[in-house]
Amino acid sequence: MKNLIKTVGLIVLFSITLFSQNVFERNCKECHEHLPASLQRMFMAYLKVYSGEITVKAAIKGYLIKPDKKLSVMSDLFIDRFGIKEKSKLSEKELEEAIDIYWNLYNVRNKLK
């Protein structure tokens, strides 16, 4: 009985931890944390190439749906070392939500002083 309660408690705790994370943290952040190029640096690379909010978001979305070496904003050296990511399994809505969170997290605007 004690073991059962312990198991249920662990499952509930795991579920709470899992569902308290948003779609970005669940699906993006986790893997990228293991890469040498941070999400911040990747964001800055996107910003340098695509500039505006709409264009940056459209570029990220396009790349995640159909990853392509030619479309990547990362250097050839990085691609050769780590390869390109797999196609995203998220729905379009989830993808857009994740990208919105990503934009809001790393956006330059309102952070410059």
Add this chain to the structure above:
Amino acid sequence: MFSNQRTVLSGYATEQVKRLKILHHYFPARDKYPRDSRFNSAIYDIERVLIFSTLENNKVDLDKVIYRAGDKIHFIKYLDDYYLGAMYLIIEIDEDRSWYRDTILHILALGTIMLIVLAIFGLFFVKLFLKPMKNSIELLDNFIKDTTHELNTPISAILANIEMMDTSIMSEKNIKKLSRINIAAKTVSHLYQDLTYLVLGHQRISKDEIVDLKALFLDRVDYFYILANSKKISFDLDLEDASLLIDPVKIARMIDNLISNAIKYNKRNGTIKIVLRKNYFVVSDTGIGIKSDKISSVFDRYSRFNNSVGGFGIGLNIVKSIADEYGFEITVTSKLGEGTTFRVDFSKDVIDEKSN
């Protein structure tokens, strides 16, 4: 317009781009937007959304390269790499209006040069166009000068010999002929005196003395009597005593010319009325008169009322020059077909108050 500022602003923009590049690389560890005491700046992304601005005038036109915004000048630079997402970099400086002063100075300098060049050209062309006219006047003047010189001796000889002739032993027919010779010689003599005055008169220094005008008028009328009589012209004299402090040769030339004109342009059986007062004299004729539009030009040299009457057209020009010299005022009134009146008002300076 902004050619001077453009170079400076372009330099500022390049410096700012370098700073943005560094900030882009170190962001978010460094988040202070680069500032410069010499200029303000702002960055906009590709969708023309403001990223950051230190501009004082926020009226931005991203479609222009350089423009004036109030008392500021904005310069737009398009970035090749969108550091911090910036596609447009705006550099703002104070407008010192030096370009305005420069432009005004340039306009003034060029305008002055153009004006001088045009004036030189104008002068050149005016001289070129007036040359034929000047030449013809010079030719006439030279002709008069040359002929005058040769006239003196024969005229003096003719007049002196006429005076010496004893008319009491002459027949009536010959007396008439002699009278005609006398008139002709006096006409030529009068012309000679006019021409001499014209050629040499201006170089002559006036010898002013008290002149009894009444006596002078009587003398000149007597001189012209034979000439007037040939056209059956009678004199109507109304002379009061008057004296002037004036060169006798000049006042004689003036009176002679006015009387000579009155005879020349009078009708046969006409009258010449001469009125002399303390302050003025009037010579009027009953002649052909002058058209009203020609009155203003009667004193011009070589101007004649009527080509059918002989003369050089210099008489009234002499009258005017003498009048101007002594400050006399001449008034001409004329009615076509009825006659012309010349009124000469003396200036106060020459009226001899003591004698009057």
